[in-house]
Amino acid sequence: MNTVDEKLQPILSTVLHRNAGEPEFHQAAREVLESLGRVIARHPEYSDEALIERICEPERQIIFRVPWIDDNNQVQINRGFRVQFNSALGPYKGGIRFHPSVNVGIIKFLGFEQTFKNALTGLPIGGGKGGSDFDPKGKSDREIMRFCQSFMIELHRHIGEYVDVPAGDIGVGAREIGYMFGMFKRLNNRFEAGVLTGKGLVYGGSRARKEATGFGTVFFVRSMLAVKGTDFEGKRCVVSGSGNVAIYAMEKAISFGGKIVACSDSGGYIVDENGIDLELVKQIKEVNRGRISEYVALRGGNCHYVEGGSIWDVPCEIALPCATQNELNGKNAKVLVENGVIAVAEGANMPCTPEAVHLFQSAKVMFAPGKAANAGGVATSALEMQQNASRDSWSFAKTENRLEEIMTNIHAACHETAEEYGASGDYVLGANIAGFVRVAEAMRAMGVI
Ligand SMILES: NC(=O)C1=CN([C@@H]2O[C@H](COP(=O)(O)OP(=O)(O)OC[C@H]3O[C@@H](n4cnc5c(N)ncnc54)[C@H](O)[C@@H]3O)[C@@H](O)[C@H]2O)C=CC1
Numbered sequence: 137m138n139t140v141d142e143k144l145q146p147i148l149s150t151v152l153h154r155n156a157g158e159p160e161f162h163q164a165a166r167e168v169l170e171s172l173g174r175v176i177a178r179h180p181e182y183s184d185e186a187l188i189e190r191i192c193e194p195e196r197q198i199i200f201r202v203p204w205i206d207d208n209n210q211v212q213i214n215r216g217f218r219v220q221f222n223s224a225l226g227p228y229k230g231g232i233r234f235h236p237s238v239n240v241g242i243i244k245f246l247g248f249e250q251t252f253k254n255a256l257t258g259l260p261i262g263g264g265k266g267g268s269d270f271d272p273k274g275k276s277d278r279e280i281m282r283f284c285q286s287f288m289i290e291l292h293r294h295i296g297e298y299v300d301v302p303a304g305d306i307g308v309g310a311r312e313i314g315y316m317f318g319m320f321k322r323l324n325n326r327f328e329a330g331v332l333t334g335k336g337l338v339y340g341g342s343r344a345r346k347e348a349t350g351f352g353t354v355f356f357v358r359s360m361l362a363v364k365g366t367d368f369e370g371k372r373c374v375v376s377g378s379g380n381v382a383i384y385a386m387e388k389a390i391s392f393g394g395k396i397v398a399c400s401d402s403g404g405y406i407v408d409e410n411g412i413d414l415e416l417v418k419q420i421k422e423v424n425r426g427r428i429s430e431y432v433a434l435r436g437g438n439c440h441y442v443e444g445g446s447i448w449d450v451p452c453e454i455a456l457p458c459a460t461q462n463e464l465n466g467k468n469a470k471v472l473v474e475n476g477v478i479a480v481a482e483g484a485n486m487p488c489t490p491e492a493v494h495l496f497q498s499a500k501v502m503f504a505p506g507k508a509a510n511a512g513g514v515a516t517s518a519l520e521m522q523q524n525a526s527r528d529s530w531s532f533a534k535t536e537n538r539l540e541e542i543m544t545n546i547h548a549a550c551h552e553t554a555e556e557y558g559a560s561g562d563y564v565l566g567a568n569i570a571g572f573v574r575v576a577e578a579m580r581a582m583g584v585i
């Protein structure tokens with residue numbers, strides 16, 4: 137396993153102590169600190185003036201009550217969060233997650249990762265993340281609307297196009313962004329299009345934002361495969377999840393000749409040896425908001441559903457974890473390696489445990505960390521902000537071309553940085569260092585703030 141340089145150990149100890157009981161944040165911080173030993177050996181100036189300590193401490197954390205009234209006229213209370221992690225490169229930028237597992241540690245790890253991811257895009261965006269422990273599963277459309285409105289009644293005073301620009305994440309898509317944007321507009325009496333991204337096309341959204349994270353992940357994998365002289369053509373792919381990221385990763389992988397044989401949701405996974413029928417998955421998930429288990433009866437033929445279990449037991453050459461954090465552990469990684477996986481890319485944020493990452497890297501499996509591989513979503517959000525600022529609306533092709541170019545550049549930056557620091561092929565190290573250096577340069581220029 138990798139280790140944290142002894143000069144950085146006290147910083148890690150402070151992070152662990154100051155953020156007790158937040159294992160996901162510890163995991164994310166440790167991984168970045170493991171990469172930084174080589175940077176400070178070459179650039180000791182980056183550890184001056186407690187720069188790394190400051191990078192590990194969020195600029196602001198907001199926790200608030202979200203009361204709302206359910207369909208039975210009962211008052212419900214949830215907790216809302218926004219962690220404004222780092223604004224050295226631009227306004228805080230990052231999604232909002234609605235899921236019962238949300239707590240301050242989860243939002244903090246996501247905001248931390250977002251800071252380096254956003255830096256990798258090369259666009260002027262800082263890092264932040266928000267969310268609530270609200271569970272959208274089984275809620276009526278009216279309940280979702282009332283919850284989103286109440287959430288925004290507090291959040292609106294903390295955000296703005298030059299301050300903090302939230303977007304979607306797990307449990308938050310165009311419907312929820314619409315309800316939140318509507319309430320923001322009413323509270324502020326201002327049509328501030330750039331305050332949220334992931335908006336509907338008719339009121340300032342960007343073409344290709346919905347597709348961007350999944351498409352971007354597959355663009356990244358294509359570049360990674362090209363380094364080894366190969367491509368998607370005819371390769372078996374397994375994609376976990378069947379939400380926004382998973383669906384559009386599957387779409388782009390299929391368009392590059394990949395064969396998707398399995399996908400999942402939190403209940404279980406489906407295997408379809410004829411190749412997943414993506415239009416059917418979209419109908420079940422995007423239109424009906426149903427369960428992936430419904431696929432089997434609707435599709436018929438040679439496919440089956442496995443309740444619970446591990447989707448990583450399905451043999452594949454390319455694995456794309458696109459559901460949630462720590463969904464792929466060391467045991468799963470071992471099975472994937474034994475079954476001949478050649479590339480793994482994190483469409484989700486931190487879906488692979490440190491043990492899994494270590495196993496992939498030791499087995500020389502190409503491994504793309506989320507902060508690089510899934511940066512296409514936030515990059516396209518930044519393109520949405522550009523369109524809003526210039527009161528313009530780009531074509532799908534123009535937006536997708538920009539996305540492709542950005543992902544190609546991110547791949548190159550990670551690859552070249554790993555080479556430069558003597559760790560050829562280590563995309564984790566490359567992404568951490570390339571992202572860190574941009575944030576660090578901006579922070580140094582701005583003094584101790
Ligand atoms: N939406 C975006 O633009 C971006 C999302 N991400 C990350 O991608 C991941 C997925 O997000 P979205 O697709 O937006 O969310 P989503 O809400 O559209 O879909 C989430 C999917 O994951 C599944 N899932 C959730 N918990 C699970 C579990 N414990 N086991 C198996 N499946 C589970 C859900 O059933 C659903 O299919 C998250 O880690 C998110 O932070 C990263 C970058 C951008």
Ligand SMILES: O=C(O)CCC(=O)C(=O)O
Pocket residue numbers: 229230231232250253301302303304305333485510511513514515517
């Ligand atoms: O589009 C955005 O601003 C945020 C996307 C996001 O939440 C992520 O990259 O994890």
